[in-house]
Amino acid sequence: MQYTFKAGAAQIDITPPLGTVINGEFTSRYANKIADPLYAKALVLQGVNSTLLIVMVDTCAMQRDFLDDIRVTIAKETGIPFYNQLIASTHTHSAGSVTDLLMGHVDWAYRKRLSGLIVQAAKEAYARRQPAKIGWGSVDQPQHLLCRRYRMASGYRAINPVTGGLDAVKTNPFGDEGRIIEPTSVPDPGLRYLAVQGVDGRWISLLANYSLHYVGDCPRGTISADYFGHFANAVSAGLGADTDFVGMMSNGTSGEVNIWDFQHPDRYPTGDHRKSALIGNELAAAVVDSVPGIDWERNPGLGFSCSSFSVGVRKPSPTELDRAKEVVSATDYEKVEFGQPGCFEQVYAREQVLLAEFSDYRGIAVQSFRIGDGAIGALGGEFFAETGLKIKASWPNEKYFTICFANDYVGYVPPAHELEKGGYETWRCRTSFLATEAEETIRETLVEQLKRRVKEA
Numbered sequence: 277m278q279y280t281f282k283a284g285a286a287q288i289d290i291t292p293p294l295g296t297v298i299n300g301e302f303t304s305r306y307a308n309k310i311a312d313p314l315y316a317k318a319l320v321l322q323g324v325n326s327t328l329l330i331v332m333v334d335t336c337a338m339q340r341d342f343l344d345d346i347r348v349t350i351a352k353e354t355g356i357p358f359y360n361q362l363i364a365s366t367h368t369h370s371a372g373s374v375t376d377l378l379m380g381h382v383d384w385a386y387r388k389r390l391s392g393l394i395v396q397a398a399k400e401a402y403a404r405r406q407p408a409k410i411g412w413g414s415v416d417q418p419q420h421l422l423c424r425r426y427r428m429a430s431g432y433r434a435i436n437p438v439t440g441g442l443d444a445v446k447t448n449p450f451g452d453e454g455r456i457i458e459p460t461s462v463p464d465p466g467l468r469y470l471a472v473q474g475v476d477g478r479w480i481s482l483l484a485n486y487s488l489h490y491v492g493d494c495p496r497g498t499i500s501a502d503y504f505g506h507f508a509n510a511v512s513a514g515l516g517a518d519t520d521f522v523g524m525m526s527n528g529t530s531g532e533v534n535i536w537d538f539q540h541p542d543r544y545p546t547g548d549h550r551k552s553a554l555i556g557n558e559l560a561a562a563v564v565d566s567v568p569g570i571d572w573e574r575n576p577g578l579g580f581s582c583s584s585f586s587v588g589v590r591k592p593s594p595t596e597l598d599r600a601k602e603v604v605s606a607t608d609y610e611k612v613e614f615g616q617p618g619c620f621e622q623v624y625a626r627e628q629v630l631l632a633e634f635s636d637y638r639g640i641a642v643q644s645f646r647i648g649d650g651a652i653g654a655l656g657g658e659f660f661a662e663t664g665l666k667i668k669a670s671w672p673n674e675k676y677f678t679i680c681f682a683n684d685y686v687g688y689v690p691p692a693h694e695l696e697k698g699g700y701e702t703w704r705c706r707t708s709f710l711a712t713e714a715e716e717t718i719r720e721t722l723v724e725q726l727k728r729r730v731k732e733a
Contacts, residue, residue: 280324281575283472284404285481285522287317288397290334291499292372292386298497299380300336300369302614302623307372308497311549312505314371316394317524318401319472319481320356321410321647323578328645329356329398330483330652330679331363332524334501335371335390337685338363340641340656342374342387347683349395354402359582362643362654363394364682367527368502369492375685377707378623379612404520407475411570412650412675415562418465420555421488423661424448424534425699429455436698437620438596438628438705443698453538460697463487463533464661466668467559468677470647471570479517484563485677487528487661491535491552500549506556514564525559526679529664531688531701576648581725586637587718588711590704592628600628627705638710641683642721646729650675653722656684657710658701662691663719670723678722691715 291313298305314334321328329350347361372386425445428434432455434443445460446452469484484507491503501508508523515521535555537543544551592600603625612622643654653667655678664678687707695702695712702708 279407282322282405283408284320284401286400287315290314290393297373297383299373299377303379305496311500316397318397320401326578329361339375340684350398366504370500409572409574411471411572414468414674415566416465417467421463423459423461425460425532427457437624445697445699447700464664479521481522483524485526485528487530489530489534493551494548503552503556506553510557510560529659531658531660573648579646582643587714600625644725653678654682657686657689689715
């Protein structure tokens with residue numbers, strides 16, 4: 277058989293130095309311990325007519341202004357076209373900061389260094405291309421997924437710090453577990469993956485996808501790849517792969533899903549990294565057990581699609597902006613600490629002032645890759661499980677998953693009916709600001725791309 281398909285993979289250590297800013301919480305943190313290394317992991321897939329690049333980066337979020345320059349450089353140095361590149365964050369909350377998230381600020385020195393390392397990972401993966409085959413796998417793993425948005429008992433006051441009113445749901449009700457009635461959505465249980473081997477059967481890479489936000493079971497100043505890193509290590513060991521193998525876990529549609537079990541608080545081990553290790557190991561074991569059922573494709577066709585458009589931005593009214601400015605004027609932000617009285621009001625007042633300077637519209641890019649009998653979608657924000665399940669339903673088999681935090685970061689993008697309920701994910705700010713109809717527009721755009729891919733296949 278003549279092999280026309282090639283693949284290559286590489287990983288580059290991107291661990292930041294001690295002292296680097298960490299974001300992903302309400303205020304900035306600084307690295308004082310490195311628990312495990314962080315990586316930029318690249319996978320190149322090359323067919324007769326197309327070459328695709330997928331890069332997973334152990335960081336919380338990356339926006340288009342950072343990533344576009346990287347993609348241009350990669351295109352120049354490898355020949356892989358800009359729109360054939362998918363670069364995404366894992367969304368670990370224990371990594372160097374390259375974009376502002378609430379009061380978690382950018383570390384500009386680390387951001388500059390990281391861009392070159394991502395390019396290096398892509399170049400090394402391209403250089404390692406070899407004749408290869410791919411296969412798709414799917415196994416449900418619902419046991420580690422919990423909707424973190426809850427309907428609470430009558431009389432419960434879930435205060436919205438942006439409007440000052442009451443929300444219909446409460447996200448992460450710490451201390452109020454006894455007043456929980458029920459979660460408000462159903463997570464996506466699918467653990468799906470793309471497996472890549474050389475034609476000689478040696479493992480090149482495995483790219484998995486799971487809709488679990490992150491675990492975060494370590495101190496504030498610790499650098500860690502979270503369960504994403506534990507999965508990669510465990511799947512490599514379980515497959516018996518050599519040191520050139522690159523294991524990758526991507527973040528699916530997990531905007532309202534985490535693993536903080538408020539109703540059964542004793543189900544997981546305590547202690548730093550123990551929960552993330554357990555989850556990563558269990559997911560890896562499920563993948564390894566399912567590998568014998570893979571139907572390998574020797575010369576898979578490759579294709580891509582990308583759509584760019586604009587959606588509206590939710591911004592404060594003049595009255596809301598005036599009220600926010602009063603709070604900001606009276607706040608010493610160097611002394612704001614999470615958990616102190618007034619913290620949420622102070623943080624979100626600042627967000628309103630900054631958000632008011634945004635354009636009235638935000639550019640959106642929706643991307644999809646066709647890889648043999650399967651496909652991967654790419655969305656640049658935090659989407660709910662409902663969105664991901666609807667998109668999966670549009671593909672004719674289980675050989676599909678959606679990678680979020682890809683090519684951009686536009687914050688939370690809840691379905692319209694979830695925006696109406698309120699809750700943390702909906703609070704208007706620079707990480708939740710798209711117009712009410714944004715989720716439907718973005719989702720339908722991706723579904724139409726996938727339908728075209730099916731027709732072309």
